[in-house]
Amino acid sequence: MTNKHQLISKLLSVFASWEEFLAGIDENEIDVQPKPGKYSITEVLAHLHAWQQVSLARLEAAVLNKDPSYPEWLDDADPAYVEDHIDEFNARIQEIYHAESWSARHREWSEGFLSFIRLAETIPASIMFDSERHRWLGGNALAAVIDGSRIHHQEHLDSLRSRLRSATNWSTRLIHPAGVPPRGFSSLVTPVFRGSTTVFQHAADVRDTWNHDEAPYTYGSYGTPTTLELAMRIAELEKAHRTFITPGGLAALTLVYFAFLSAGDHVLIPESVYGPSRAFANDILRKLNIDVEYYDPLEGEHIVSRLKASTRLVWCESPGSITMEVQDVPAIAEAAHSQGVTVALDNTWAAGVFFEPFAHGVDVSVQALTKYVGGHSDLLLGSVSVRNDSLYRRVGETHQHLGMVVSPDDCSLALRGLQTLHVRLRTIEQSALKVAAWLAQRSEIERVLHPAFPSCPGHATWQRDFTGSTGLFSVVFRAPVKKAHLEAFMDRLTLFRMGYSWGGVTSLVVTPDLKEAPNAGVYGDRLVRFYVGLEDPADLIRDLEKALPAIGK
Numbered sequence: 200m201t202n203k204h205q206l207i208s209k210l211l212s213v214f215a216s217w218e219e220f221l222a223g224i225d226e227n228e229i230d231v232q233p234k235p236g237k238y239s240i241t242e243v244l245a246h247l248h249a250w251q252q253v254s255l256a257r258l259e260a261a262v263l264n265k266d267p268s269y270p271e272w273l274d275d276a277d278p279a280y281v282e283d284h285i286d287e288f289n290a291r292i293q294e295i296y297h298a299e300s301w302s303a304r305h306r307e308w309s310e311g312f313l314s315f316i317r318l319a320e321t322i323p324a325s326i327m328f329d330s331e332r333h334r335w336l337g338g339n340a341l342a343a344v345i346d347g348s349r350i351h352h353q354e355h356l357d358s359l360r361s362r363l364r365s366a367t368n369w370s371t372r373l374i375h376p377a378g379v380p381p382r383g384f385s386s387l388v389t390p391v392f393r394g395s396t397t398v399f400q401h402a403a404d405v406r407d408t409w410n411h412d413e414a415p416y417t418y419g420s421y422g423t424p425t426t427l428e429l430a431m432r433i434a435e436l437e438k439a440h441r442t443f444i445t446p447g448g449l450a451a452l453t454l455v456y457f458a459f460l461s462a463g464d465h466v467l468i469p470e471s472v473y474g475p476s477r478a479f480a481n482d483i484l485r486k487l488n489i490d491v492e493y494y495d496p497l498e499g500e501h502i503v504s505r506l507k508a509s510t511r512l513v514w515c516e517s518p519g520s521i522t523m524e525v526q527d528v529p530a531i532a533e534a535a536h537s538q539g540v541t542v543a544l545d546n547t548w549a550a551g552v553f554f555e556p557f558a559h560g561v562d563v564s565v566q567a568l569t570k571y572v573g574g575h576s577d578l579l580l581g582s583v584s585v586r587n588d589s590l591y592r593r594v595g596e597t598h599q600h601l602g603m604v605v606s607p608d609d610c611s612l613a614l615r616g617l618q619t620l621h622v623r624l625r626t627i628e629q630s631a632l633k634v635a636a637w638l639a640q641r642s643e644i645e646r647v648l649h650p651a652f653p654s655c656p657g658h659a660t661w662q663r664d665f666t667g668s669t670g671l672f673s674v675v676f677r678a679p680v681k682k683a684h685l686e687a688f689m690d691r692l693t694l695f696r697m698g699y700s701w702g703g704v705t706s707l708v709v710t711p712d713l714k715e716a717p718n719a720g721v722y723g724d725r726l727v728r729f730y731v732g733l734e735d736p737a738d739l740i741r742d743l744e745k746a747l748p749a750i751g752k
């Protein structure tokens with residue numbers, strides 16, 4: 200059963216379809232009669248305008264006739280309005296038909312239809328659907344008059360569309376689909392808009408800009424409605440000015456490096472940084488004559504002594520990869536800002552949820568959306584969120600130059616992931632805390648590196664700055680333990696799978712490669728990283744319990 204809201208929104212939707220159709224037609228076509236006896240577009244428009252005027256008058260008359268108290272705006276209307284004014288309507292048709300310019304004809308119709316919709320909106324639903332009230336409408340409620348307008352407009356639109364299409368050859372028609380979004384269709388899902396080429400309606404609109412403040416869509420690389428919807432959702436999540444989506448988390452990190460560094464510049468990176476970020480800085484940035492230095496992640500405000508006149512960027516990653524040090528980001532940001540240096544953060548561990556980057560002084564926040572936002576181990580995406588407009592321009596230009604394009608299909612999966620992020624994170628948080636607590640009391644384990652545990656470096660900072668914890672943590676086994684023992688332990692696990700990319704539903708385990716994570720070297724070869732997913736934590740603990748004897752003590 201249709202309600203008033205649905206009735207009006209369908210009417211608005213057919214109006215919008217007509218407007219879109221009229222915006223796209225060629226003015227040479229408007230007076231052409233396709234065949235003798237078949238109406239031209241102008242004739243159809245004039246006819247629809249007259250129809251609309253009659254329908255409008257019927258609504259006005261009906262409401263006034265039966266409801267003299269409602270509303271005042273019709274005080275001077277007459278119930279016999281339609282009959283009395285038929286000549287006037289005919290004159291208006293002629294006016295539209297013979298109007299000097301196409302835009303005047305178009306405007307007449309458009310204004311008439313809009314007044315009808317506005318009037319329909321003011322009628323209470325109780326009156327609109329009451330068929331007793333307006334018997335002279337032939338037993339129909341006002342709703343039928345309103346819906347009749349929609350149907351009539353839709354029928355003419357469909358027939359005009361098919362007429363224009365049928366004037367071309369079939370091979371051409373296959374290349375030029377109607378291409379109109381199905382306005383009558385509405386679903387809860389953000390549609391996947393694919394497209395490399397964005398077509399412009401008018402020659403004057405043709406331009407090439409990535410900046411969405413200047414033009415909404417100009418080229419597929421700069422975003423489709425699907426990719427930009429994801430960017431908007433991440434910006435909301437992290438309370439950012441704007442967000443860019445990148446083809447992966449590492450691509451987001453390299454975008455920031457390229458956006459802020461040039462030859463001769465100095466960058467400070469925490470020792471605990473994600474391995475491939477370190478490899479990029481060492482292999483690519485150094486080749487480009489960028490001065491790369493690493494700092495102790497727990498350095499806090501003392502980082503000020505590491506800043507040089509050439510420092511342009513300070514990275515944070517909190518907690519750090521593998522060794523999990525929680526950084527004093529506000530202190531580092533304050534020190535960097537005192538020298539005008541930009542601060543970027545890899546905010547992936549907190550999923551953009553449990554740590555507010557911009558409230559803690561960060562300028563640019565990066566996430567591997569591959570992890571918690573995707574949430575199901577089936578996509579690779581990243582994000583770069585910025586604090587203000589000048590950073591937006593800086594990152595946006597580099598994003599364009601590097602051709603950082605993303606698939607709308609992946610973005611659509613990430614949008615789906617966002618809808619369940621909250622419940623997944625809360626469950627993962629609780630399960631990881633249970634598993635970590637169980638490990639902490641085992642004799643084989645010397646130390647649990649989980650930010651919510653006092654044994655984790657920077658735990659007090661986590662308590663101060665974070666609002667929760669997630670599923671990734673490490674443990675240090677008690678010496679002496681050999682790498683071969685850890686491998687035997689991992690081989691015995693059945694629910695914890697061995698793999699790198701965390702954040703999905705499946706629990707994981709890895710031992711770090713010390714070449715990629717030299718910071719883990721302080722723990723020797725005794726460190727194992729766990730990721731707790733969505734399995735029942737009791738089952739995960741049983742899995743660990745069965746495998747731990749492989750440690751051989």
Ligand SMILES: Cc1ncc(COP(=O)(O)O)c(C=O)c1O
Pocket residue numbers: 447448449450473520545547548566567568569570579580581699700701
């Ligand atoms: C902290 C952190 N940042 C960035 C990345 C890179 O993400 P992606 O795998 O999407 O390139 C990872 C991946 O493991 C990560 O752990």
